[in-house]
Amino acid sequence: MVIQAKDIKYLNATELAKLVANKEISAKELVDVTYKNIDLIEPKIDALNSLTKELAYSIAETVDSKIKNNEKLPPLAGVPVAIKDNMCIKNCLATCSSKILEDFYAPYTSTVAQKVIDNLLIPVAKTNLDEFAMGSSTENSGFKTTKNPWDLNKVPGGSSGGSAASVASGQVSLSLGSDTGGSIRLPASFCGVAGMKPTYGLVSRYGLIAYASSLDQIGPFARNITDLSLLLQVIAGYDHKDSTSINKPVPDYSEALKVDIKNFKIGILSDLIAEGVQPEVKSAIESVLKLFKENGAQIDEVTLPHQKYAIATYYIIAPAECSANLARYDGVKYGIRNEDSPDLMDMYLNTRKKGFGDEVKRRIMLGTYALSSGYYDAYYKKAQQVRALIKQDFDNLFEKYDLLVSPACPNTAFDIGSRVDDPLTMYLTDIATVTANLAGIPGISIPCGFDSNGLPIGLQILAPVLQESKMLQAAYTFEQLTDYNRHFDKIKL
Numbered sequence: 225m226v227i228q229a230k231d232i233k234y235l236n237a238t239e240l241a242k243l244v245a246n247k248e249i250s251a252k253e254l255v256d257v258t259y260k261n262i263d264l265i266e267p268k269i270d271a272l273n274s275l276t277k278e279l280a281y282s283i284a285e286t287v288d289s290k291i292k293n294n295e296k297l298p299p300l301a302g303v304p305v306a307i308k309d310n311m312c313i314k315n316c317l318a319t320c321s322s323k324i325l326e327d328f329y330a331p332y333t334s335t336v337a338q339k340v341i342d343n344l345l346i347p348v349a350k351t352n353l354d355e356f357a358m359g360s361s362t363e364n365s366g367f368k369t370t371k372n373p374w375d376l377n378k379v380p381g382g383s384s385g386g387s388a389a390s391v392a393s394g395q396v397s398l399s400l401g402s403d404t405g406g407s408i409r410l411p412a413s414f415c416g417v418a419g420m421k422p423t424y425g426l427v428s429r430y431g432l433i434a435y436a437s438s439l440d441q442i443g444p445f446a447r448n449i450t451d452l453s454l455l456l457q458v459i460a461g462y463d464h465k466d467s468t469s470i471n472k473p474v475p476d477y478s479e480a481l482k483v484d485i486k487n488f489k490i491g492i493l494s495d496l497i498a499e500g501v502q503p504e505v506k507s508a509i510e511s512v513l514k515l516f517k518e519n520g521a522q523i524d525e526v527t528l529p530h531q532k533y534a535i536a537t538y539y540i541i542a543p544a545e546c547s548a549n550l551a552r553y554d555g556v557k558y559g560i561r562n563e564d565s566p567d568l569m570d571m572y573l574n575t576r577k578k579g580f581g582d583e584v585k586r587r588i589m590l591g592t593y594a595l596s597s598g599y600y601d602a603y604y605k606k607a608q609q610v611r612a613l614i615k616q617d618f619d620n621l622f623e624k625y626d627l628l629v630s631p632a633c634p635n636t637a638f639d640i641g642s643r644v645d646d647p648l649t650m651y652l653t654d655i656a657t658v659t660a661n662l663a664g665i666p667g668i669s670i671p672c673g674f675d676s677n678g679l680p681i682g683l684q685i686l687a688p689v690l691q692e693s694k695m696l697q698a699a700y701t702f703e704q705l706t707d708y709n710r711h712f713d714k715i716k717l
């Protein structure tokens with residue numbers, strides 16, 4: 225059967241896997257048409273930094289030979305996936321969208337990528353991001369700004385903007401991102417796809433190029449919850465190579481989707497639908513609550529008493545950790561080097577000056593300042609104390625509630641260029657998402673409406689530590705009751 229690029233564009237991962245398993249298309253053909261799609265769409269959205277063709281075709285060959293031999297395949301075998309360019313795959317570029325790593329080929333494979341490969345999914349490309357995952361719009365990429373597929377003048381959200389845009393635009397059905405303060409949930413919200421940040425420690429960070437290690441977590445993007453759960457299943461689980469990895473059995477997430485949400489107690493974080501929130505976002509969330517109520521859930525308004533300190537706390541801790549993590553880029557071990565320096569110090573300084581963009585430099589300065597001996601207690605220590613209070617706020621709420629909900633962002637996607645010169649406004653974009661990272665809990669964004677310009681609105685659902693199943697159940701129920709993830713035909717690329 226001859227399958228055209230446009231035929232597979234919006235098939236979901238489960239459907240693609242079935243086509244391959246039923247021999248309606250070979251894995252090689254699927255990779256061929258995926259690259260055709262990418263060629264057509266990519267010039268319009270700039271979501272990808274590089275293609276991983278050699279790897280893709282070698283896995284496709286493995287899948288095809290297993291099929292030929294009638295071997296049993298894992299559930300997503302043969303499905304193309306895009307991977308954020310801050311995760312290492314041996315012999316592939318891993319640039320973090322930074323000039324300092326422009327020519328860096330990873331010497332080893334991250335645990336997540338290895339699991340993806342072991343499960344016979346096919347990494348086809350590395351996706352664009354804000355440099356070192358620092359940003360909320362993908363405009364801080366050292367290479368290019370990814371466009372929002374729904375409106376090419378809008379940002380796709382960040383920092384995993386490339387991963388979200390590649391799924392929304394139909395380049396791939398699945399991708400991986402990382403979320404330090406919202407970098408999966410925010411672009412998922414702006415691009416109208418599902419994206420989740422798992423519990424801190426559920427997915428190994430080994431081979432994820434570090435931004436802020438106590439907050440970073442890898443997670444999946446998909447166009448529906450079934451696919452998302454299957455990809456989470458692939459990447460979750462204990463890894464001795466990551467000292468913060470949780471050593472507990474991983475539940476069957478797909479099984480969990482079958483349970484209904486009747487009797488769930490859900491808290492709506494009322495501060496996040498108060499003043500300053502785009503009215504269409506507010507009313508979309510209100511409709512969600514109504515729907516949950518009609519389906520048997522109990523809904524109460526709740527607050528996180530320390531929510532108002534969340535952005536300040538996050539923007540001390542994340543830069544502090546980044547300033548330490550990024551000290552390794554000195555021109556000696558990784559990436560570019562300033563070659564014409566007369567001495568070592570000049571080489572360090574000029575390598576970093578040339579290699580890092582403005583936002584990364586800003587964060588390194590903020591973080592170094594917050595960690596300096598004179599200010600450590602006033603900033604870093606204080607921020608850690610407030611972080612503990614925010615975690616306690618969640619612990620208290622989760623004694624009474626199964627799940628908490630809010631918008632993923634107070635607004636829909638904004639114009640490219642409109643916030644990039646105003647770091648504080650840009651930081652406020654993360655108001656709803658950073659608390660989950662500070663507390664280490666899981667969170668998801670799923671599409672729950674459109675604004676008057678047709679831009680997607682994201683619903684955030686938060687759950688207690690390791691309660692991903694509950695969160696996915698609620699998301700799945702919502703998806704069954706609505707059709708917000710079935711409007712991709714409106715994207716004209």
Ligand code: GLN
Binds near residue numbers: 357358402408542
């Ligand atoms: N926007 C936040 C930041 O710039 C979050 C980024 C992320 O989650 N990687 O730090």
